[in-house]
Amino acid sequence: MIDITHHGATSGVTGSCHELTLGTKQNTSAGVLIDCGLFQGQEKAEGASASDLSVDFPIEHIRALVVTHVHIDHVGRIPYLLAAGFEGPIICSEPSAIMLPEILEDALKIGFTRDRQLIERVLGLIRSRLVPVPYGQWHEVFSEPGRSLSVRLQRAGHILGSAYVEFDAVSGDERERIVFSGDLGAPHAPLLQEPASPERADRLVIESTYGDKDHESRETRRYRLKAILERALADGGTVLIPAFSIGRTQELLYEIEGLIHEFGSDCVTDGLAWRDLEIVVDSPLAAEFTSIYRQLKPFWNGEAADLVRQGRHPLSFEQLTVINSHENHLNAVDYLARSHRPCVVLAGSGMCAGGRVVNYLKAMLGDARNDVLFVGYQAAGTPGRDILTYGPRGGWVELDGERFDIRAQVHQVGGYSAHAGQSDLIRFVEGIPDMPAEIRIVHGDASAKQAFKQRLESLGYSGVLIPN
Structure with missing residues (x-):
């Protein structure tokens, strides 16, 4: 049996x-x-x-x-x-x-x-x-x-x-x-x-x-990611990407490094070149696993190994800032909410059910200049599913027991699902x-x-x- x-x-x-x-x-x-x-x-x-x-x-x-x-x-x-x-x-x-x-x-x-x-x-x-x-x-x-x-x-x-x-x-x-x-x-x-x-x-x-x-092809999703970032950053807001600490964060960093390498001198928005765009990873766990991914290069595929041989660093590039301490995290949320500085933030957790992304959402969902970009599956009953469902209708989401209006633009690139x-x-x-x-x-x-x-x-x- x-x-x-x-x-x-x-x-x-x-x-x-x-x-x-x-x-x-x-x-x-x-x-x-x-x-x-x-x-x-x-x-x-x-x-x-x-x-x-x-x-x-x-x-x-x-x-x-x-x-x-x-x-x-x-x-x-x-x-x-x-x-x-x-x-x-x-x-x-x-x-x-x-x-x-x-x-x-x-x-x-x-x-x-x-x-x-x-x-x-x-x-x-x-x-x-x-x-x-x-x-x-x-x-x-x-x-x-x-x-x-x-x-x-x-x-x-x-x-x-x-x-x-x-x-x-x-x-x-x-x-x-x-x-x-x-x-x-x-x-x-x-x-x-x-x-x-x-x-x-x-x-x-x-x-x-x-x-x-089916998902978009890798080439399609890559250029759609580029287009969404350029459009989202044009009005001086922050692009917030709720990202899973293992897998999705590292793949997004890899793709963003590729866009910076390919379009470095082009403008991502007026007065800001791709090579000057700041990418923030605000998740100690994601940072830890990104470091582990770098240590495990023998398990990477041939394409990624070739980039390393060329001197590229797809998971550790100049424009990347990692936030570890909780104090620095709170300062970053406050600064980006007030400054109108174009920035891309990857913060955990991927379904917005906890983690540092929640503080960003509380501070930024109500401002139409900001954008939320989902790149992974959102399970029923999670805030991520609610933002994805009700955000385009101008609805609201409950975070930590409080309602927050969704005025930020909401996007999804399905091709980045793992x-x-x-x-x-x-x-x-x-x-x-x-x-x-x-x-x-x-x-x-x-x-x-x-x-x-x-x-x-x-x-x-x-x-x-x-x-x-």
Whole structure:
């Protein structure tokens, strides 16, 4: 018996947590978890609130946790998994092993405890459990009479270190290759090598964040980013980009550095050349991960490596200012709100549900000279979704319990999503030589999952399921 159970990312795009279980004739079982993430916005576990972080399913039989990547909606509940008694290894890619303690340190400080000694104990425990596995190499999870399980990680192209997960599972007379996609990236993403389809998948569990639409091409989105920045900065305002600390921030810096390099002497607005435009990263976590990205150059794609060989510094360029201290952050918000100085600010968090971006929004949403640019998915129930939905109508958004009118211009460049579009997802599935007997669609809004299911079925795929 080989079973798949879903503990999250079935009613939306957050809280990713899946279980692969192998049974025996003696009715004992051994399993692994694939991710253990936080729910965000209105999304929640069945019968629980998003703020209920307890692990409410049996874990006595769970032998290991496999992490696809370190975004908080995939790893944020790991401390609670440990608190529930999980004692197994945490298997992940080599870059993820470096980044996971950093992202969990931030999560612990925000939602768990401010006790530094306790945080260090938890992080020490996590570090002791980490098992970094190189891409493309099989790793045995367990092997015992009647059953065995091995795992292999392959590049997913979503963020640095992201992986899709292949399992070779044997239980009695059954043997299956089961693949969990994690989050898949779009081809031609800055910095990252694009994913290649698995050689085999008897069963496939695949994300569908953008299962109903395609993104702009990289060239199209790059010049649309340029046009939005030029138009937005023309009236002396600030362009505020709510950015996820891992992945999106680094890709945007890469693209902006490219625009500055290409159009340096051209005017981004009257009296201001591209090469003189200040780019601010106001997020200690984003700054930390940008530094880690720079350290992990061996995992960059060929294009990015070529820029480094040419003497370019796509994640550390002259126009870039990093704000770390909270005092400097408050000063920057006040100065930019009053000065009318053209500036681009990348601030966390990506869905505006917390972090330093909230102070910028409070100070700047009411001024029509400012612009908000979204470059990633906004989950239902988050302030980011509300600003995106109601901003163009002159509506309002609630931040920290207070209503703020939205007079700033609101833009979206979908091509900068770290997720694959529908055509990319279809390409990934069609690249598997033999059709999977079963495809489970997770990690998407209901409309996106349904559209993706219909598209797969139109191509002749059977056994396409949307788990509850």
